[in-house]
Amino acid sequence: MPEALTDQAKAAAPAPAQLVGLDRETLAATLAPHGLKGYRIGQLWQQIYRLGANEFPAMTTIAKAARADLADHFAIGRLAIESEQISKDGTRKWLYKLADGSLVETVYIPETDRGTLCISSQVGCTLNCRFCHTGTQRLVRNLTAEEILGQVLTAKDALDDWPAPRPDRKITNIVLMGMGEPLYNFENVKQAMLIALDGEGLGFSRRRITLSTAGVVPMIERAGAEIGVNLAISLHATNNEIRDRIVPINRKYPLEELLAACRAYPTLNNARRITFEYVMLRDVNDLDEHAHALAAMLSDIPAKINLIPFNPWPGSAFERSTAARIHNFAGILMDAGYPTPVRTPRGEDILAACGQLKSTTEKARRTRPGLDAA
Numbered sequence: 001m002p003e004a005l006t007d008q009a010k011a012a013a014p015a016p017a018q019l020v021g022l023d024r025e026t027l028a029a030t031l032a033p034h035g036l037k038g039y040r041i042g043q044l045w046q047q048i049y050r051l052g053a054n055e056f057p058a059m060t061t062i063a064k065a066a067r068a069d070l071a072d073h074f075a076i077g078r079l080a081i082e083s084e085q086i087s088k089d090g091t092r093k094w095l096y097k098l099a100d101g102s103l104v105e106t107v108y109i110p111e112t113d114r115g116t117l118c119i120s121s122q123v124g125c126t127l128n129c130r131f132c133h134t135g136t137q138r139l140v141r142n143l144t145a146e147e148i149l150g151q152v153l154t155a156k157d158a159l160d161d162w163p164a165p166r167p168d169r170k171i172t173n174i175v176l177m178g179m180g181e182p183l184y185n186f187e188n189v190k191q192a193m194l195i196a197l198d199g200e201g202l203g204f205s206r207r208r209i210t211l212s213t214a215g216v217v218p219m220i221e222r223a224g225a226e227i228g229v230n231l232a233i234s235l236h237a238t239n240n241e242i243r244d245r246i247v248p249i250n251r252k253y254p255l256e257e258l259l260a261a262c263r264a265y266p267t268l269n270n271a272r273r274i275t276f277e278y279v280m281l282r283d284v285n286d287l288d289e290h291a292h293a294l295a296a297m298l299s300d301i302p303a304k305i306n307l308i309p310f311n312p313w314p315g316s317a318f319e320r321s322t323a324a325r326i327h328n329f330a331g332i333l334m335d336a337g338y339p340t341p342v343r344t345p346r347g348e349d350i351l352a353a354c355g356q357l358k359s360t361t362e363k364a365r366r367t368r369p370g371l372d373a374a
């Protein structure tokens with residue numbers, strides 16, 4: 001049967017190589033055997049990252065025969081959207097299915113003065129912060145640079161947000177605050193962010209990308225030197241005793257070391273502060289004495305404090321601090337001179353708020369016990 005043969009032939013053909021996520025040099029080396037060299041590489045870069053082209057036939061600046069050849073061999077990374085949810089507050093959450101079947105989530109948060117895309121750096125997370133849903137997902141792997149950028153490109157398609165750098169762009173900011181610990185996937189995150197920063201492509205500025213870490217101290221210095229984007233620290237406690245309990249990576253890199261790494265982060269000044277994220281957990285870390293300790297602790301760091309009301313998820317063991325408590329806590333910090341916005345939970349009805357992301361890879365996994373050893 002010819003149809004079956006065609007399917008077989010398809011199965012046997014090698015998967016097209018991905019061009020997204022390659023730096024310019026590698027892109028040039030990859031395409032040289034296909035006759036694309038010199039300024040043609042820059043043209044292709046612009047087509048992909050500035051104009052948002054996701055297939056070759058429409059690239060009229062490239063000779064027709066070359067386009068056909070490229071289409072036979074290469075793909076321009078987009079992720080498969082498994083599902084999309086839109087919250088009543090306009091927040092959108094995409095569940096992307098990766099080539100190996102893993103699932104990751106990306107969230108778009110529109111606000112009046114900006115639109116923030118919250119992207120993931122890993123499938124799952126190894127940190128096990130006690131209040132975070134993602135940490136309960138067991139399957140973990142690093143995302144490739146292509147998959148990290150793929151979240152941005154696919155979201156831009158869905159939001160009709162091309163060409164890239166224009167004043168009314170919908171995605172104005174990127175935050176690495178989705179699933180995973182970005183500094184445990186340093187090389188791929190770096191590669192993807194350098195491409196996102198490239199002025200001939202996506203053209204994000206360093207001030208509009210924020211990398212959030214729970215405190216992988218040895219990598220903070222490298223992040224500053226080699227990526228140079230804004231830094232956010234998931235702090236959540238003012239002493240090692242509490243932090244050891246709720247953010248277990250603190251047992252490896254205690255507060256003193258974390259704060260020293262923050263002080264050494266490059267080009268800090270009052271216009272460019274480190275954001276300290278602080279999840280408000282009722283009766284755990286939300287007392288007045290904690291607020292005073294926090295103010296004292298950050299006194300020698302240009303800091304902004306972002307209070308995040310705890311977002312519950314099925315089975316979570318914490319409660320959100322009361323609104324009055326959060327208000328008091330913020331008041332103490334503002335009196336001490338810190339900008340202290342309280343983060344409004346967004347997209348709660350679709351479990352898109354901070355700490356609520358958890359793809360269902362694990363469920364698929366239970367039906368495939370062979371993977372348990374992984």
Ligand code: SAH
Nearest residue numbers: 132177181212213214234277310311354355
């Ligand atoms: N691993 C990185 C990136 C994740 S950022 C990091 O820890 O910084 C996600 C942010 O949401 C972190 O500040 C995290 O501590 C916070 N968070 C996690 N679970 C939460 C929850 N249930 N409610 C509110 N914030 C939460």
